Amino acid sequence: MSDVLTTPKPRRNAELLLLVLALAVGIGANALAGLDQDQGLGGDFYVQTITLSVIAVAVHVALRLRAKYADPVMLPIVIALNGLGLAMIQRLDVAMDPPTTAAARQLMWTAIAAVVAIALIMLLKDHRVLRRFTYISLILSALLLVLPLLPGVGMELNGARIWVNLGFATFQPGEIAKITLAIFFAGYLSTNRDLILLAGKKIGPLQLPRWKDMGPMLAAWLVSIGVLIFQRDLGSAILFFGLFMAMIYVATSRISWVLIGLLMIAFGGFVAFQLFPHVTARIDGWLNAFDPEVYNAPGGSHQIVQGLFGLASGGLTGTGLGQGRPDLVTFANSDMIIAALGEELGLIGVSAIVMLYLLLISRGIRTALGTRDAFGKLLATGLSFTLALQCFVVIGGVTRLIPLTGLTTPFMAAGGSSLLANWLIVALLLLISDAARRPAPAAGLAGARPSGRPGRRRNSEQERMTAGAGEAEQR
Known part of the structure; x- marks a missing residue:
C-alpha cells in the first residue's frame, strides 16, 4: 500500500469545522434560554459568547502549533459540553431569587482551565516525560488528599471535608489527585507489569495473583476507604x-x-454502612427515597426525589430551555445539572449529551489503542476511565441507579476544580493522541541514537504489549 494511504493527516481543518458546530450548540442554547425567560440577549450573553469562542480558537491554534496530529473530535465535544453547561447555569442564575452569579464564576474558571490546558500542550513535548515522575506523583497525590484534613487549611461544605480555602476562592485538591494518581498507576504498572503477571495460585479458570503482588491494590483500597471515612466523599x-x-x-x-x-469494594462498603452514619444515611436515602420520613429528614432524599420529578416532567422532548422549574432541585447547577437538563431538554436531549460523553470516552480509548508505548497506553486508558466513571456515578446517582454522590458532571456542572482537572485530562489525551497518530520515523532513522548518549534496551514485554497498535489511529 502506498505511503499516501497510510500516512495520517493532521485533520485540524475538520476540527475547526466541528468547533463551529460546537459553538453553535453552546451559544444557541444560551440564546434560547434567555429568550424563553424574556431576558433578551443581554451583556452576559455576549460576554459568554466571545469568551467561549476565544477559548475554542486559542486551544485550536495551540494544537496546530504543537500537536497537529491530535484527535480532531475531542476539543469540539468539550466545547459543546462546556457551552451547554454554561447556558444551563446562566438560566438557573436568573431563576433564583435573588439571582446568583454562578455562571460568571464558571466562565472565569473555564478561561483559567483553558489557559492551563494550552500551557500544558505548549510545554509538554512528550507525554513519556511524565513517567519520570511516577513516585513524585504518588507523593503529590498523598499531599493533595491530606490537605483538606489540615486544620486552618481544609474546610467542610455540605457534610464533606474535601475543600481547601485559598482566601479568594475554594478549591478541591482531590480533582487534581485523580490525574496524579493516574500518572502514578500508569508508571508503576508499565514498569512492574512482568512481576505482577507472575503466576499465583490457580482456582478453576482463574489465575490468582501472588500475595506479595497485592500491595498496590491494597494501597488503592485503603486510600479509597480513607477518603470515604475522613473526607466523607x-x-x-x-x-x-x-x-x-x-x-x-x-x-x-x-x-x-x-x-x-469487587470483593474488596463489597467488604469495605458493608463495613462503612454498618459503622459510619453518613454512609448509612446515603444508602438509606437511595433505597427508601420515597419514604416520607427519609424524604423529610435533614440530608434525606428530597434532592434525589425532586430530580426524578424533574426528569419525569421533561418527558421525551422536554419543557424547553427556560420553560421548566429545575430551580426547585437543590444544587441544580452542580450535583443535579443532569436532572435540570433532562427536565428542559427531555430524554432526547439527555441522550444526545450522553452520546457526546460516550464519543469523547471512546476517542480516549482509541487513543490508548493507537499509542506505541505502554505508559501512554495505560495513562490514556486511566484518564478516559476517569471521565467514564464520573459520568456513570453522576448519571447513575441522579437516576437512582446507584446512591447519589458528590461528583460533578464533567465540563457541565458548576465547579472550578472539576473544570480545571477535566480540561487537563483532555489536554493530556490530545497530546497522547498526537503521539499515537504522528507518522513513525523513517526506517533509516528509527534505530538512530542521539550522539554521546547510550541507547536503552526496550522492554520486550512492553514491545509485545504495543506491537501493531499504532495502526489503529492512522485510519
Whole structure:
C-alpha cells in the first residue's frame, strides 16, 4: 500500500469545522434560554459568547502549533459540553431569587482551565516525560488528599471535608489527585507489569495473583476507604479505586484482579454502612427515597426525589430551555445539572449529551489503542476511565441507579476544580493522541541514537504489549 494511504493527516481543518458546530450548540442554547425567560440577549450573553469562542480558537491554534496530529473530535465535544453547561447555569442564575452569579464564576474558571490546558500542550513535548515522575506523583497525590484534613487549611461544605480555602476562592485538591494518581498507576504498572503477571495460585479458570503482588491494590483500597471515612466523599472513593481496577485490568488482562477488587469494594462498603452514619444515611436515602420520613429528614432524599420529578416532567422532548422549574432541585447547577437538563431538554436531549460523553470516552480509548508505548497506553486508558466513571456515578446517582454522590458532571456542572482537572485530562489525551497518530520515523532513522548518549534496551514485554497498535489511529 502506498505511503499516501497510510500516512495520517493532521485533520485540524475538520476540527475547526466541528468547533463551529460546537459553538453553535453552546451559544444557541444560551440564546434560547434567555429568550424563553424574556431576558433578551443581554451583556452576559455576549460576554459568554466571545469568551467561549476565544477559548475554542486559542486551544485550536495551540494544537496546530504543537500537536497537529491530535484527535480532531475531542476539543469540539468539550466545547459543546462546556457551552451547554454554561447556558444551563446562566438560566438557573436568573431563576433564583435573588439571582446568583454562578455562571460568571464558571466562565472565569473555564478561561483559567483553558489557559492551563494550552500551557500544558505548549510545554509538554512528550507525554513519556511524565513517567519520570511516577513516585513524585504518588507523593503529590498523598499531599493533595491530606490537605483538606489540615486544620486552618481544609474546610467542610455540605457534610464533606474535601475543600481547601485559598482566601479568594475554594478549591478541591482531590480533582487534581485523580490525574496524579493516574500518572502514578500508569508508571508503576508499565514498569512492574512482568512481576505482577507472575503466576499465583490457580482456582478453576482463574489465575490468582501472588500475595506479595497485592500491595498496590491494597494501597488503592485503603486510600479509597480513607477518603470515604475522613473526607466523607463517597464519589471520590469510588472514582479512585475504580481507576486503579480499570488500569490494572488493562495492564494484566486478568479478570481475577477485577473479581478481587469487587470483593474488596463489597467488604469495605458493608463495613462503612454498618459503622459510619453518613454512609448509612446515603444508602438509606437511595433505597427508601420515597419514604416520607427519609424524604423529610435533614440530608434525606428530597434532592434525589425532586430530580426524578424533574426528569419525569421533561418527558421525551422536554419543557424547553427556560420553560421548566429545575430551580426547585437543590444544587441544580452542580450535583443535579443532569436532572435540570433532562427536565428542559427531555430524554432526547439527555441522550444526545450522553452520546457526546460516550464519543469523547471512546476517542480516549482509541487513543490508548493507537499509542506505541505502554505508559501512554495505560495513562490514556486511566484518564478516559476517569471521565467514564464520573459520568456513570453522576448519571447513575441522579437516576437512582446507584446512591447519589458528590461528583460533578464533567465540563457541565458548576465547579472550578472539576473544570480545571477535566480540561487537563483532555489536554493530556490530545497530546497522547498526537503521539499515537504522528507518522513513525523513517526506517533509516528509527534505530538512530542521539550522539554521546547510550541507547536503552526496550522492554520486550512492553514491545509485545504495543506491537501493531499504532495502526489503529492512522485510519
